[in-house]
Amino acid sequence: MAEPWTAAAHRLFKKHNIRTVGYVPDAGLTELIKSCDADNDIKSVVMTTEEEGIGLSSGAWLGGEKAAVLMQSSGVGNTVNAIASIVSSCQFPLFMIVTMRGQYGESNPWQMPMGQAVVPVLKSLGMHVFEVETDEEATEAIEAGLKMAFVSNAAVAILIGQKLIGAKSFIADVAEEVINVDN
Amino acid sequence: MSTTKLNRSDVLNKLMEVRGNALAIAGLGSPVWDLAASDHQPENFYNWGGMGCAVSMGLGCALAQPKRNVWVITGDGEALMGVGSFATVANQRPDNLVIIILDNEHYGETGMQKTHTSGGTDLAAMAAGAGIPTTMTVYTDEDLNKLINALSSSPLPLVANIKVENTKPKLVLPSRDGVYIKTRFRQAVLGSTAAMHIT
Numbered sequence: 001m002a003e004p005w006t007a008a009a010h011r012l013f014k015k016h017n018i019r020t021v022g023y024v025p026d027a028g029l030t031e032l033i034k035s036c037d038a039d040n041d042i043k044s045v046v047m048t049t050e051e052e053g054i055g056l057s058s059g060a061w062l063g064g065e066k067a068a069v070l071m072q073s074s075g076v077g078n079t080v081n082a083i084a085s086i087v088s089s090c091q092f093p094l095f096m097i098v099t100m101r102g103q104y105g106e107s108n109p110w111q112m113p114m115g116q117a118v119v120p121v122l123k124s125l126g127m128h129v130f131e132v133e134t135d136e137e138a139t140e141a142i143e144a145g146l147k148m149a150f151v152s153n154a155a156v157a158i159l160i161g162q163k164l165i166g167a168k169s170f171i172a173d174v175a176e177e178v179i180n181v182d183n
Numbered sequence: 184m185s186t187t188k189l190n191r192s193d194v195l196n197k198l199m200e201v202r203g204n205a206l207a208i209a210g211l212g213s214p215v216w217d218l219a220a221s222d223h224q225p226e227n228f229y230n231w232g233g234m235g236c237a238v239s240m241g242l243g244c245a246l247a248q249p250k251r252n253v254w255v256i257t258g259d260g261e262a263l264m265g266v267g268s269f270a271t272v273a274n275q276r277p278d279n280l281v282i283i284i285l286d287n288e289h290y291g292e293t294g295m296q297k298t299h300t301s302g303g304t305d306l307a308a309m310a311a312g313a314g315i316p317t318t319m320t321v322y323t324d325e326d327l328n329k330l331i332n333a334l335s336s337s338p339l340p341l342v343a344n345i346k347v348e349n350t351k352p353k354l355v356l357p358s359r360d361g362v363y364i365k366t367r368f369r370q371a372v373l374g375s376t377a378a379m380h381i382t
Contacts, residue, residue, distance in 0.1 A: 048268070059247070062369060062372070065246075082236050089231070
């Protein structure tokens with residue numbers, strides 16, 4: 001069985017000397033966040049908005065360290081100006097892992113529009129975008145992306161597809177009791 | 184509450200006298216010109232864009248350089264745009280991060296429209312509410328002396344909101360070239376070899 005992508009990501013963060021990991025949580029990021037939180041060599045930073053991750057990552061680079069930024073796809077919308085104005089203008093490295101919503105099997109219609117916008121938005125910012133749908137693809141793309149970001153001063157986003165992380169069980173699918181109003 | 188306001192360049196000149204070897208990150212707008220006027224040096228990072236990110240950038244730098252102090256010098260509008268970062272900083276508690284806000288209660292670069300701090304919003308109280316251990320509002324020279332004392336004697340991180348006159352500072356402009364500003368900063372902090380080669 002393939003190494004789960006979350007374990008591979010943590011292993012590769014260590015291999016590539018990622019010292020700060022900023023995140024806004026997502027269900028699909030749970031295992032990776034847990035392993036970063038538990039790692040004394042990684043400064044694990046919970047953020048109030050994904051935009052902070054761009055400042056955090058750029059500031060870490062100014063101080064001589066590498067950072068990674070983790071977010072759900074809807075959070076990509078909060079990062080746009082910071083990526084354009086700071087990362088692009090200064091050619092800061094940027095490495096993001098984005099767990100997707102609004103894709104394969106989505107059950108919350110409000111997730112659909114931003115989920116669909118992620119790829120064109122990030123590409124319009126000049127980012128390198130890798131969409132992955134298996135553990136093996138994810139591991140390869142994370143390794144490749146880390147090299148590109150920190151050796152080639154690139155801005156890279158790894159999009160973990162909903163097919164891989166599994167469509168989130170909507171609360172109505174798992175709740176003990178569901179009462180519908182607005183009938 | 185006092186209505187006294189300090190002169191922004193006097194404030195920054197006085198603070199830079201006690202900067203020591205702190206790294207400085209200036210937030211978009213007048214604080215960039217202020218810092219360039221008071222203490223232009225390679226260990227200054229000037230944000231010509233990215234409004235709202237100065238504090239999170241300061242946090243990233245402070246976590247990466249725990250043996251150096253990092254001073255974020257920014258304005259009220261810039262700080263308000265990224266105000267959630269106070270909570271993120273408070274959770275991390277870097278004991279080397281200082282956030283100085285030059286609060287003229289206006290958006291200085293866009294036509295001097297009023298910011299929320301002119302309408303009763305208290306940035307020091309917001310920072311305290313976020314959990315920042317040392318916070319203060321500076322109105323007078325006496326308050327400024329208290330801040331200078333706190334920089335070496337109070338627990339960090341620290342947020343100081345300094346009420347300054349709503350005057351246009353003289354424009355002392357650093358380079359607009361972000362790649363140059365970034366590389367110059369890294370060379371100064373890390374040494375030329377480490378700044379240029381990846382480990």
